Amino acid sequence: MTVSLTLSGITAHYGTTKVLEDLSLHVAEGELVSLLGASGCGKTTTLRLVAGFLRPTAGSIHLGDRDLTRLPAHARDIGLVFQNYALFPHLSIRDNVAFGLKQRGIGSTARARQADEMLERVGLNALADRTPDALSGGQKQRVALARALVIDPPLLMFDEPLSNLDAKLRVEMRVEIRRLQRDNGRTALYVTHDQEEAFSISDRVAIMNAGRILQLDVPEVLYSKPANAFVANFVGFENIISLRAVGEADDCLTAEMAGGAILKLPKERYEQPGQDFLFATRPDGLLVARSGDGIPAKLGLRTYLGRAYQYRCETAAGEIIANGPLSDPLEPGTDAFLIPQHDQCAVLPVEA
Amino acid sequence: MHTRPHPVLIGFACLVFFFLLAPLVIIIGASVSDTSFLTFPPQGLTLHWYENIFEVSAFKRTMVTSFILAVTGTSLSLIVGIPAAYALNRYRVQLPSFLSTVFVLPILVPEIVLGFSLMKTVTTAMGFPIFVSLVIGHALLVLPYCVRVVSAALSSFDFSIEEAAVSLGCPRWKAFFIIVLPNVRAGVIAAFILALITSINDVSISLFLTGPGISTLPIQLLAHMEQFFDPTIASVSVLLMLVTVGVMAVVELTLGLTFLTK
Numbered sequence: 001m002t003v004s005l006t007l008s009g010i011t012a013h014y015g016t017t018k019v020l021e022d023l024s025l026h027v028a029e030g031e032l033v034s035l036l037g038a039s040g041c042g043k044t045t046t047l048r049l050v051a052g053f054l055r056p057t058a059g060s061i062h063l064g065d066r067d068l069t070r071l072p073a074h075a076r077d078i079g080l081v082f083q084n085y086a087l088f089p090h091l092s093i094r095d096n097v098a099f100g101l102k103q104r105g106i107g108s109t110a111r112a113r114q115a116d117e118m119l120e121r122v123g124l125n126a127l128a129d130r131t132p133d134a135l136s137g138g139q140k141q142r143v144a145l146a147r148a149l150v151i152d153p154p155l156l157m158f159d160e161p162l163s164n165l166d167a168k169l170r171v172e173m174r175v176e177i178r179r180l181q182r183d184n185g186r187t188a189l190y191v192t193h194d195q196e197e198a199f200s201i202s203d204r205v206a207i208m209n210a211g212r213i214l215q216l217d218v219p220e221v222l223y224s225k226p227a228n229a230f231v232a233n234f235v236g237f238e239n240i241i242s243l244r245a246v247g248e249a250d251d252c253l254t255a256e257m258a259g260g261a262i263l264k265l266p267k268e269r270y271e272q273p274g275q276d277f278l279f280a281t282r283p284d285g286l287l288v289a290r291s292g293d294g295i296p297a298k299l300g301l302r303t304y305l306g307r308a309y310q311y312r313c314e315t316a317a318g319e320i321i322a323n324g325p326l327s328d329p330l331e332p333g334t335d336a337f338l339i340p341q342h343d344q345c346a347v348l349p350v351e352a
Numbered sequence: 353m354h355t356r357p358h359p360v361l362i363g364f365a366c367l368v369f370f371f372l373l374a375p376l377v378i379i380i381g382a383s384v385s386d387t388s389f390l391t392f393p394p395q396g397l398t399l400h401w402y403e404n405i406f407e408v409s410a411f412k413r414t415m416v417t418s419f420i421l422a423v424t425g426t427s428l429s430l431i432v433g434i435p436a437a438y439a440l441n442r443y444r445v446q447l448p449s450f451l452s453t454v455f456v457l458p459i460l461v462p463e464i465v466l467g468f469s470l471m472k473t474v475t476t477a478m479g480f481p482i483f484v485s486l487v488i489g490h491a492l493l494v495l496p497y498c499v500r501v502v503s504a505a506l507s508s509f510d511f512s513i514e515e516a517a518v519s520l521g522c523p524r525w526k527a528f529f530i531i532v533l534p535n536v537r538a539g540v541i542a543a544f545i546l547a548l549i550t551s552i553n554d555v556s557i558s559l560f561l562t563g564p565g566i567s568t569l570p571i572q573l574l575a576h577m578e579q580f581f582d583p584t585i586a587s588v589s590v591l592l593m594l595v596t597v598g599v600m601a602v603v604e605l606t607l608g609l610t611f612l613t614k
Binding site: 074089104 | 531
């Protein structure tokens with residue numbers, strides 16, 4: 001059974017503090033959507049609202065055509081995976097996995113068989129009789145995953161499920177989570193603060209800040225075409241420069257930055273959002289060169305990145321971070337030019 | 353590297369042990385004395401005074417009363433204390449911080465004041481029968497221990513486990529019994545035993561609440577002492593001590609005493 005999840009106009013408060021404001025979100029059938037943001041942005045609150053541990057002060061939550069808004073948490077039928085695994089310490093691994101089946105009144109032999117089958121799918125059938133404290137972090141999270149999947153929930157939710165694991169295991173587990181979610185075409189909501197994790201695992205990602213979704217799109221679009229300065233900064237556009245359009249030449253838009261430097265922006269790549277706008281670049285989006293058609297800069301501190309050198313550059317528009325080739329290391333104090341690499345740049349509207 | 357402690361420190365430690373243990377030695381000695389009055393060092397050797405406890409009907413009766421009172425009072429206290437401890441931990445952020453202090457008030461208020469005010473309210477004003485008053489008084493007396501010890505167990509309990517159970521289809525009231533309680537069982541047992549001992553040994557509260565026909569063992573001991581002053585007093589004291597030590601030993605062996613001091 002695959003269904004969609006719809007949140008409409010959700011507002012939520014902790015006491016008198018507003019933590020979510022008019023949040024709407026649609027997760028299509030079989031889709032995995034991540035909520036991505038720093039701590040306190042409202043992503044976990046959103047998940048807890050859907051789970052039923054919190055009540056919204058306004059708005060509604062629908063799973064398929066079922067209205068969850070006023071339904072108690074235990075009746076929502078959602079598979080939930082927690083950051084700290086949340087296994088039952090006093091039950092065996094098998095009984096942990098079978099717990100949800102027991103609540104659904106399934107007989108003991110049937111639920112032991114189903115639990116064992118699910119444990120086999122996550123490769124832990126040999127540990128069925130152990131208790132959780134005998135397991136490693138990765139194994140615990142597999143058990144938690146099996147426990148959430150075995151009740152065959154129409155919606156799966158993950159609350160930072162990989163945060164307590166080491167880096168190598170994180171990559172392994174996220175592939176496994178994606179595989180298990182895809183296998184059954186399950187609708188899923190995934191909460192994380194890790195951009196790489198969110199982008200690698202999701203069909204679409206919602207970037208959140210201060211209780212709102214700032215942009216919701218496929219990772220490729222978020223990565224190359226952020227909609228606003230916050231998202232741009234979040235996905236690594238470390239330089240955000242104010243520009244003013246001054247004219248057009250050779251299929252390029254010409255724009256002036258503070259201090260008078262002129263940038264040429266190919267019209268085929270950029271849609272000009274207004275007279276004044278922002279130009280966002282990653283450090284890779286500005287190539288440090290001894291000469292060329294770019295922003296004049298005086299080089300500052302140089303650091304070695306392995307694939308390139310990174311420079312802190314002083315320009316008339318303030319400090320800019322740019323990368324230069326390994327073949328040509330430049331000394332601090334050198335006068336250089338920062339040449340835009342347009343596949344690593346974006347234009348944004350000025351925010352009110 | 354071991355350095356030898358200073359001789360003054362050793363002397364000091366010996367004195368502390370002496371004053372802690374000497375009264376016990378004297379009581380044990382006096383309880384086996386073959387005289388009809390309390391004396392130390394004992395003259396002769398007899399277990400007659402231990403037999404005597406079970407021959408004097410007042411001791412037998414009050415022993416039973418003390419035991420039933422301790423079990424009822426402690427159970428009542430746990431019925432109130434466990435949910436209180438749960439709420440104090442589960443909603444620690446939302447609840448005002450003075451609430452946890454309210455539950456230790458019976459420890460902070462001098463017992464004699466607590467006893468007197470209980471007599472005034474429960475017995476005099478509300479007119480409850482003596483045994484009911486005693487149960488209420490003892491439940492109140494041991495409530496701080498119940499709340500504190502169960503709280504200590506709950507403070508390391510991860511409430512997301514309870515949420516996991518709820519998300520898997522288990523109603524919250526049921527999750528409390530099948531998920532929360534089994535994981536703080538040791539704390540509940542420890543609280544029960546500690547409260548039981550406190551109740552059995554209590555004098556001040558019982559002094560105000562006992563009345564005609566109903567008394568507890570420690571109160572009977574006081575009454576007996578006023579009348580007879582024979583070594584039965586010592587033997588009952590030793591018996592009370594043995595019960596306490598025995599129970600503590602069981603706690604230590606099964607759960608560890610650190611549970612009580614946390």
